[in-house]
Structure formats: C-alpha cells, structure tokens
Amino acid sequence: MNAPLLRALLPGVLAILVRRGADFVAAEDAVQDALIEALRVWPAGAPQDPKGWLVTVAWRRFLDATRADAARRRREDLAEEEPAPGPASAMDDTLQLYFLCAHPSLTPSSAVALTLRAVGGLTTRQIAEAYLVPETTMAQRISRAKRTVSGVRFDQPGDVTTVLRVLYLVFNEGYSGDVDLAAEALRLTRQLATAIDHPEVAGLLALMLLHHSRRGTRMAPDGSLIPLAAQDRKQWDTALIAEGVAILQAALARDKLGEFQAQAAIAALHADATTAEETDWVQIVEWYDELLAITNSPVVRLNRAVAVGEADGARAGLAALTEVDASLPRHTAVAAYLYERDGDLVTAARLYATAAGQATNLAERDHLMKQAARLNALR
Amino acid sequence: MAKYLLLKHYRGAPAPANDVPMDQWTPDEISAHMQYMRDWSAKLEKTGEYVDGQALAPQGTWVRYDGEGRPPVTDGPFAETKDLIAGWMIIDVDSYERAVELAGDLSAAPGKDGKPIHEWLELRPFLELPPTVTE
Numbered sequence: 185m186n187a188p189l190l191r192a193l194l195p196g197v198l199a200i201l202v203r204r205g206a207d208f209v210a211a212e213d214a215v216q217d218a219l220i221e222a223l224r225v226w227p228a229g230a231p232q233d234p235k236g237w238l239v240t241v242a243w244r245r246f247l248d249a250t251r252a253d254a255a256r257r258r259r260e261d262l263a264e265e266e267p268a269p270g271p272a273s274a275m276d277d278t279l280q281l282y283f284l285c286a287h288p289s290l291t292p293s294s295a296v297a298l299t300l301r302a303v304g305g306l307t308t309r310q311i312a313e314a315y316l317v318p319e320t321t322m323a324q325r326i327s328r329a330k331r332t333v334s335g336v337r338f339d340q341p342g343d344v345t346t347v348l349r350v351l352y353l354v355f356n357e358g359y360s361g362d363v364d365l366a367a368e369a370l371r372l373t374r375q376l377a378t379a380i381d382h383p384e385v386a387g388l389l390a391l392m393l394l395h396h397s398r399r400g401t402r403m404a405p406d407g408s409l410i411p412l413a414a415q416d417r418k419q420w421d422t423a424l425i426a427e428g429v430a431i432l433q434a435a436l437a438r439d440k441l442g443e444f445q446a447q448a449a450i451a452a453l454h455a456d457a458t459t460a461e462e463t464d465w466v467q468i469v470e471w472y473d474e475l476l477a478i479t480n481s482p483v484v485r486l487n488r489a490v491a492v493g494e495a496d497g498a499r500a501g502l503a504a505l506t507e508v509d510a511s512l513p514r515h516t517a518v519a520a521y522l523y524e525r526d527g528d529l530v531t532a533a534r535l536y537a538t539a540a541g542q543a544t545n546l547a548e549r550d551h552l553m554k555q556a557a558r559l560n561a562l563r
Numbered sequence: 564m565a566k567y568l569l570l571k572h573y574r575g576a577p578a579p580a581n582d583v584p585m586d587q588w589t590p591d592e593i594s595a596h597m598q599y600m601r602d603w604s605a606k607l608e609k610t611g612e613y614v615d616g617q618a619l620a621p622q623g624t625w626v627r628y629d630g631e632g633r634p635p636v637t638d639g640p641f642a643e644t645k646d647l648i649a650g651w652m653i654i655d656v657d658s659y660e661r662a663v664e665l666a667g668d669l670s671a672a673p674g675k676d677g678k679p680i681h682e683w684l685e686l687r688p689f690l691e692l693p694p695t696v697t698e
Binding site: 291292293294296297315316317318320321322323324325326328353355356357366391395409412447450451454487490543544545546547548549 | 608609610613694
C-alpha cells in the first residue's frame with residue numbers, strides 16, 4: 185500500500201477515535217503516530233485490514249498518551265468500554281472532518297495547515313517545508329488550530345464553501361518542497377467529491393483537473409513562466425482534461441452555477457482549443473460575465489478585460505480595462521499586453537517594465553522584464 | 564499567507580520619536596529593550612507566524628568581481644554608510660494588515676525612560692511563488 189492510499193484512510197480513522205470519545209487534539213496526534221508506525225512496518229507486510237490496524241494502533245497511542253494525565257481514571261473507563269464506531273457512515277465522518285478543519289473560526293493559513301495534516305495525513309515537517317516556514321512554527325500553527333476547533337461539536341453541519349476555499353488555496357499556492365501541494369489539493373477534492381454531492385465541489389474538482397492537465401507546460405526547465413498562448417498543448421494531459429470536462433458538464437446540467445463551475449468552464453474552453461488561435465474568446469467573455477455576476481471580483485474584471493481584448497480587439501480590451509481598479513497587482517501588466525496588441529510598442533515596453541516592478545512573484549517579474557526588453561530591442 | 568521582512572536600521576530610517584542613542588540609556592533599559600524583542604519573537608512562535616530573526620554587525624565590506632583569475636576587490640568597511648541594516652525579522656502572516664500590526668508592536672519596544680522608541684521599521688513583502696490559476 186503506497187503512502188497516498190494509506191493517507192486516504194486517515195480521516196476515517198480519526199473520526200472513529202473522536203466518536204469513541206477521544207478529544208480532537210489528542211486523537212489527531214495519535215493518528216499521526218499510527219501513520220508513522222504504518223509507514224515503518226507495513227513495507228515488511230501490510231495487514232489484511234489496514235483501516236482496522238490503524239484504528240487499533242491509534243487508539244492504543246491515544247490511551248498511552250493520556251494515561252499519564254490527571255484524567256487517567258476517566259480515560260481508562262473509556263478504554264474498558266471500547267465502543268464500536270457510531271452508526272454514521274465513513275463518508276459522513278470524512279465530511280465532518282473537512283468541515284472541522286475549515287471551520288470559520290480558523291484563519292486561512294491555520295485552516296490550510298490543519299486540513300493538510302488531519303485530512304491529508306501530511307506530517308508537520310512536510311507542511312512546513314511546503315510553506316517554507318520552520319517546523320516549530322508549523323507545529324504551533326497546527327496545535328493552535330486544533331485547540332481552536334476542539335470545542336466544535338463533531339456532528340455539527342458545516343458550510344462546504346469554506347472547505348472549497350481552503351482546498352483552492354492549497355491548490356493555488358504554488359509548489360515547493362517534496363510535497364506537490366497542487367496534487368494533494370486535487371486528491372483531497374476528489375475525496376470530498378465522493379463524500380458529498382454538490383455542484384460546486386464538482387466545479388472545483390473540474391477546475392483543478394483542467395489546470396493540472398497543463399502542469400508540465402507552465403514552466404520552462406529553468407523555472408521561467410510559459411504563458412498559456414505559448415504552451416505546448418500537445419503535452420497537456422488529455423485524460424485529466426476529459427475527466428474534468430465530463431465532471432463539469434454533469435455539474436452544469438444541474439443548473440446551479442457557482443464561481444468554481446464558471447472558472448472551470450473558462451479553463452475547459454482553453455483546453456478545447458488545439459492552438460491558441462482557435463480559442464473561443466467570445467464564449468470565454470460570456471463566462472467571465474457570469475463569473476463577474478457571481479463574485480463581483482476586481483480580479484475577474486481584470487481577466488475579463490484580457491478576454492475582451494482577444495475577442496473584440498485590443499481597443500475594446502483597453503476600454504474594458506478602464507473599468508478595473510488600477511491598484512490591482514496585475515493591472516499594469518494587462519495594460520502593457522493590450523497596448524502591445526494595439527501596436528503601441530513604446531507605451532507597452534514602458535508599462536511592462538513598470539509591471540515588473542509591481543509583480544508579486546519572481547517568475548512573473550522576470551517574465552514581464554523580458555517582455556519589456558524584447559520590445560525595447562525592436563527599436 | 565505571505566511572508567514579510569521587517570528591517571531594523573542602525574541608520575537610514577526616519578528619526579524615531581524617542582530618539583536617544585542606546586549608550587545613553589541605563590543598562591536596565593537596554594535589557595528591557597532586548598527582552599521586549601525576545602518576547603515579541605516568542606509570541607510569534609506561539610501563534611505560528613515566526614520564520615526567522617537575525618541581528619547584523621554594523622561593519623560591512625563592499626566586494627566585487629575583478630576579472631578572470633583575480634581575487635575579488637574589497638572596499639571598506641565604511642563608517643559613514645547612509646543606510647545601515649541592524650537586523651531583520653521574517654514573519655509568515657495571513658494579511659498585509661496583520662504584518663503592519665506586528666511591525667507596530669515591535670516598534671513599541673521600550674527605550675530611554677522605558678518609553679516606546681516609536682522606531683520606524685521597514686516592511687517588505689517577499690516575492691511569492693506564481694499561482695497555479697492565472698486566467
């Protein structure tokens with residue numbers, strides 16, 4: 185059994201411990217211990233019933249850890265009872281765990297960290313490496329998050345949109361360390377989609393699949409950005425695209441549009457074009473209009489201006505850009521692109537250089553600076 | 564989630580409100596100042612927002628390449644550098660507002676007469692990794 189398969193069992197194991205009466209903080213620690221033990225001993229021979237094995241080991245760890253406590257007597261009573269898992273299904277348990285780890289009382293970074301550990305089964309060290317912070321910092325962040333939600337009743341219904349926001353954050357945050365956060369977010373969203381039937385969960389899953397299909401083409405070996413129009417579309421993963429499109433179509437057929445379905449629809453239209461020139465920008469603009477009606481987000485307005493520029497010409501794009509908040513990080517970069525398309529290379533070069541100075545990430549900064557240099561070299 | 568660098572300057576920052584050089588504080592006032600900064604770091608370790616903190620000696624040397632086969636050229640140390648970094652803190656927080664709040668806390672470190680220095684700290688965002696979803 186490989187590590188991702190093993191980790192998929194953990195939410196259910198944790199839920200069983202909590203239902204048996206273990207508090208969330210101690211139960212989560214015990215499950216992590218059981219995971220580490222499993223990774224150590226299973227290579228020599230995996231048990232017949234992996235989940236049962238994990239429950240037994242985690243429960244024993246939980247009892248060991250709490251036996252020394254002042255509450256020893258009470259917990260030994262619990263141990264004697266050893267109640268069977270509750271009547272609720274494993275799917276419900278998994279869902280409850282997602283809700284708990286994305287609880288609105290948590291800050292986004294805490295919810296992300298707790299979700300990756302308690303639902304994803306990543307170790308604190310792996311999460312710390314992925315987010316480039318010291319392990320002690322991540323340990324504190326997680327234990328604070330656990331304490332924050334420890335009073336929340338486990339069977340309390342949650343809001344699935346808070347869970348989706350956390351998973352989207354994990355997916356979108358880039359990648360570092362030995363854990364592929366985008367792949368992990370995709371795995372957790374897939375798992376969520378089997379636990380709950382919801383069009384926006386399907387929408388987010390489709391969005392992730394469609395973006396993940398381009399994963400290998402978004403960056404050159406040296407780490408520099410390759411924009412969508414220049415990506416090698418033959419390298420896009422057609423299996424992921426087909427799966428994403430099928431999931432999206434089924435979700436859209438239910439006529440309960442949400443922001444993730446709309447975003448996925450835009451990604452699907454890009455995936456559908458075998459060359460950049462074949463992109464159906466008119467339909468993409470229509471989806472941005474839908475997305476704008478749902479979110480009223482300035483970032484969506486900015487991306488819509490790019491699409492308008494492609495659909496109706498650079499002048500139309502620049503006109504659309506005047507309706508966008510100019511303080512947005514990528515506003516100047518979009519203006520530069522549209523001016524270049526309109527043939528005003530001097531303005532475009534100047535704006536590209538300005539945009540490079542405003543970029544919030546290194547790859548984008550370098551990319552924009554190269555665009556400025558490319559245009560300046562033409563003069 | 565975003566990382567910020569908090570830069571403390573020996574020189575080069577605008578003058579603080581409580582602008583008395585440290586050598587004219589009492590030893591206890593210096594200890595209190597140092598303790599305040601340690602407490603600030605410890606608090607951030609507990610909240611899971613601490614990344615790093617280091618202090619720098621004021622002596623710096625300029626170094627540059629001087630061509631193939633030659634040793635690098637050095638210049639300095641300069642006593643009169645206009646901008647002199649004293650040290651840094653790196654934090655990992657949920658928002659710019661939180662970074663400003665924490666910088667404000669650190670700037671309240673006590674100086675002469677135990678009163679806050681109101682020291683100006685330079686807050687600089689790290690360049691991040693590019694996002695996955697860009698369109």
